[in-house]
Amino acid sequence: MPVRGFFSRHRILAGAVAPAALGVAALVAVAVAVDSPQSQTIETELTASVTECHDTVGIGVAGRGDTPVEGTTKMLVGADGTTLLPAALTDDYSSHWVDPVLKAPAGSVKDGSYASVYIAYPANMDSYEEAVTTGADNTRAVMKAISAACPNTKFSIVGYSEGADVVRRVAMDIGSESSTSGINPDNVVGVVIFADAGRLAGEGPFPGAENPYANPNGFNQQYQNGKNTASGSGALPGTSGDFGALNGKIASFCSDGDLTCAAPENISLLILAANVGRQLNVDQLQAQNLTPATGMDIAVVMGRVMFDAFNDISSNPTWMQSDETFLDVLLKVSDPAYKPSEATTTPVAKDSVSTEEVSPLAYLPQKLFKEIVGLIATNQNTIPVVMNDPYGLTLGPDVGHHFDYWRDSDAANGKPLTSAEYAAAWLTYLAKQAQDGKPVDSSAKPTAEEMADAIDALAASPSVTDSAKPTTTTGEAVQPAPAGSESAAPAPAAPTTTSVAPAATPSVTSTVAPSTSVESSEPPAATTTTTTSTTTTTQAAAG
Incomplete structure (x- = not known):
């Protein structure tokens, strides 16, 4: 595959992005839905059925x-x-x-x-x-x-x-x-x-x-x-x-x-965290904090996201030459509505790597530069949001x-x-x-x-x-x-x-x-x- 060698070189970047998403996943996910504790009520005998119509x-x-x-x-x-x-x-x-x-x-x-x-x-x-x-x-x-x-x-x-x-x-x-x-x-x-x-x-x-x-x-x-x-x-x-x-x-x-x-705008890591959080058992994470069970839940979701990311990249032979960053890919594949693309060819084991397969590595320095610039440019407001008590700002009592x-x-x-x-x-x-x-x-x-x-x-x-x-x-x-x-x-x-x-x-x-x-x-x-x-x-x- 054209990006076979590139995957191993991207482990550092992937390792940096994943913890950042995990760090705020629960926070952003909880902020999407207000916890509305239930109130006490007394019984009623009413059960409605379709016996008439309304305007x-x-x-x-x-x-x-x-x-x-x-x-x-x-x-x-x-x-x-x-x-x-x-x-x-x-x-x-x-x-x-x-x-x-x-x-x-x-x-x-x-x-x-x-x-x-x-x-x-x-x-x-x-x-x-x-x-x-x-x-x-x-x-x-x-x-x-x-x-x-x-x-x-x-x-x-x-x-x-x-x-x-x-x-x-x-x-x-x-x-x-x-x-x-x-x-x-x-x-x-x-x-x-x-x-x-x-x-x-x-x-x-x-x-x-x-x-x-x-x-x-x-x-x-x-x-x-x-x-x-x-x-x-x-x-x-x-x-x-x-x-x-x-x-x-x-x-x-x-x-x-x-x-x-x-x-x-420009809080892409928080958007990534929200996408991940939508697929986690946040109720359990809130109640138990990080345990082997909740950790496994996070690991499964993150593992699926990373697998889909690399699969998406491998399906695009010109990805190294493109302006799409690894963070862009993560944002795309972490959306619960994402449907993985099917491979158009079946990989075949080879004894050697051709020049054509190695050529994308020539774009590696430029690609890494784009990754760094993109990460900074699309997260200019991430730190201010996190430091400004987003939970209290949105859901704080009174x-x-x-x-x-x-x-x-x-x-x-x-x-x-x-x-x-x-x-x-x-x-x-x-x-x-x-x-x-x-x-x-x-x-x-x-x-x-x-x-x-x-x-x-x-x-x-x-x-x-x-x-x-x-x-x-x-x-x-x-x-x-x-x-x-x-x-x-x-x-x-x-x-x-x-x-x-x-x-x-x-x-x-x-x-x-x-x-x-x-x-x-x-x-x-x-x-x-x-x-x-x-x-x-x-x-x-x-x-």
Whole structure:
């Protein structure tokens, strides 16, 4: 092979890059998903099934540790009355962070016009990539099942933190009109993403909109004056992409200092670390630190990355002459979405090395120079980021910028609403349009009354503070509450449901019709609901 001799000469460089990536892998990976400790809840007898339809269904995907869990939460039941789906009504499960946006439309439309659900997925860091992939699969499955039962239903989707990555992937898939989505993009009226790890540098809050810095298409209410946007780009550039048919229907909010979506440029080693971290069992690494088991996990992932890197180089006979550095290759092959290329020829053992095979070594001095220059140039901000407490900057209690979206209004500078308030007002407006059977009017501006209704609905939600734990309403098991202050959260109104005993929940996709109530122009069928009193307590969180 042309680079056979070069591999041995690159051992020093590989040895230098690998430890650097390992040193920050866990740090960056943890920063991608907020740990949302669960709160104590009391039982409810509600189990929802598909017995009616709604004009709009809101789909919520929350962050790390903030998801319905089968066995402790009443899950949606399919049209057959027995099959469980990976989702729960927001009356049966509650997220402290996402609730104020996802539930806002319900208070401004007629009873039965709007329903909302939370998607169940393994929102953990056992394997970030597997968790997000499962979340995306489950989201698509629930939406397809709702569409099958109620083809006229419109969808709004909200994702935060780890759930933001899930929602981005689902929205890109639906927008591309791929065969895997199975969802008509015309039926998705709005998508809200808080802390978008796939955000592009310089991208405004409303990608693909006529005015990407001011408002989404069809909602002529400005989010802000001017063209302000967060610096940097998302921490997971490999997840970036166009939203296709959903362009103009996306709100992607990012705050400066939230390194999940506003990572500085020229931090290639940190991006490499994030790619590696997405494939590690970070939960185990956090709990046990470096042990033989966690060390083996790291070694397996790093070994696979190095093997793929050398395989990629060997498949390119002119790699030595190219400008691509070894770090470039590592960044490429460490992305979980990377698919190794297949060798076009089968290596044959030889007794000697030809002149042609040795000739690439003539480029070795120049290649090493490019490696050094590239390493320095693409990591100018790595040391400043690491030295500036990236975890505290992003996730620190009371100060972490990952929680800015509920407190980032700046009326004096032309931004009267927080990002969460603006999103709630937008989704409320869309729900009203769907209720009235109106297509979205791109020139329409919400009335003062409509804006007031949206803000009132947001204010009626449990108070959101940057140090509070998410509120989780579960159905059967009661988890012990950690020490901390308690405040009672208001119990939401019960939806029209049917009572079905829950079974064990898979974290895999189910393709049967969902048990949520979904849209219809006909009056809902009468059903019975049994419920016990529900009390939810929320404790202070570390974020």
